Amino acid sequence: MSALEVMHERRSRFVEDLAKRQRKDVEIIIRESALPYLPAKALLKFRSICRDWNLTISNPFFNHNQSHSHRKMSGLFNQPPSGKPSFISLDEAAYGVPDPSLSFLPVPVDIRSSTNGLLLCQGCINKLYYVCNPVNKEWTVLPKPSSQHGTDPAAVLVFEPSVLNFSADYKVICPFASIDFPGSTEFEIYSSGKKAWEVSREICFNKRVQSGSGIYINKTIYWTTAHGILAFDSINEHASAHSNYFILRATLVEMYGKLCYANLKCSKFTVSLVDLYQNTMPMNDKSHQSSSKFILDVDKTFTGNITNAQVLPSIGGDVFVFLAGERMASYHVFTGEFKxxxxxxxxxGKWFPYVNSLVSVSSN
Incomplete structure (x- = not known):
């Protein structure tokens, strides 16, 4: 073999090896930097692509990473006044759960809260609380509380996926009517770490929260009251009532980690920042560092003659969902798409924003 042929063969091998390394690099980039940010339904489909992807997506460490990385709202669970829950997907090709009615649980339940991929449910008959993931159908039942939470408790699930904690550590915080102080609110808290309920020392006098109004944002829960908002710090167990907010026909939503209220009136959709320690600031107020008001003119063909169109609860701030009679639509802030x-x-009934997550729930 001549020197020229040897050189040509070496060059060919080098090009082939380089192409293989580049393909391998792309595979690694996709597997490690892209897949964890995808919703659970899409990932379960991708398991059939090849053996390596199946092993990757089935790995508990990958599931843990995905639960921390994917935080986008996938749709909403609906809990009717009586009957089984159902799920409305923002994109049926990407988001979904195998059993929207939650029939995999041992008893019929009502949904009470949804946080970062986990649902808090309550048995219709036994009134016990259940924490579950509707994607992998993992669930656990909580011990019976020591206090009476009422027939329609405003319990909220507190769960923050963490890279450092492999298990799903969560709390359930439920305000309930005080027996010792009529008209006031006390709080009972369940900790998955302690596996027990404890009544907090905190009491909010002369305030009662509205059922189903709770929203969890950055370690704080917010409920609406008859004439304002009640905030509860889940770390320090401190409650504060803010009576200068009368949110008529408005919905509490989260937008980029901030508490906001949103309403739809006369085809005009408005989201305003709620600053509990100052006044509600319009989002275009130049004295505020960030834009704190979002206004959208909704197509009148969607709302029609319906005057009671509403904004449904949402998280993230990328997508908002409207309901006008029998018509439901979503608006994507970045793309401007009205779907x-x-x-x-x-x-x-009640609506609960949901994140399509692979987070694992440890059983008792």
């Missing part, structure tokens, strides 16, 4: 999700929506 009709249904024209025959006959659901009523």
């Amino acid at each position: 009709v999700l249904s024209t025959t929506m006959r659901l009523s």
Whole structure:
């Protein structure tokens, strides 16, 4: 073999090896830097692509990483006044759960809260609380509380996925009517670490929260009251009532980690920042560092003659969902896309924003 042929062969091998390394690098980049940010339904589909992807997505460490990385709202669970829950997906090709009615749980339940991929449910008959992930159907039942939470408790699940904690550590915080101080609110807290309920020393006098109004944002829970907002610090167990907010026909939402209220009136959709320690500041107020007000003119063909159109609860701030009679639509802030999700929506009751996550729930 001549020197020229040897050189040509070496060059060919080098090019082939380089191409293989580049393909391998792309595979690693996708596997490590892209897959964890995808929703659970899409990932479960991708398991069939090849053996390596199946092993990767089935790995508990990957599931843990995905639960921390993927935080986008995937849709909403609906809990009717009586009957089984259901799930409305923002994109049926990407988001979904195998059993929206939650029939994998041992008893029929009502949904009470949804946080970062986990649902807090309550048995319709036994009134026990259940924490579950509707994607992998893992669940656990909590011990019976020591206090009476009422027939329609405003319990909220507190759960923050953490890279450092492999297990899902969470709390359940439930305000309840005080027996010792009529008209006031006390709080009972369940800790997955302690596996027990404890009544907090905190008491909020002369305030009662509205059922189903709780939203968890950055370690704080916010409930609406008859004439304002009640905030509860889940770390320090401190409650504060703010009576200068009368949120009529408005919905508490999270937008980029901030508490906001949103309403839809006369085809005009408005989101305003709620600053509990100052006044509600319009989002275009130049005295505030960030833009704190978002206004959108909704197509009148969607709302029609319906005057009681509403904004449904949402998290993240990327997508908002509207309900006008039997018509439901979503609006994507970044793309400006207005998407009709249904024209025959006959659901009523409470709505809970949901994140499609692979987070694991440890059973008792």
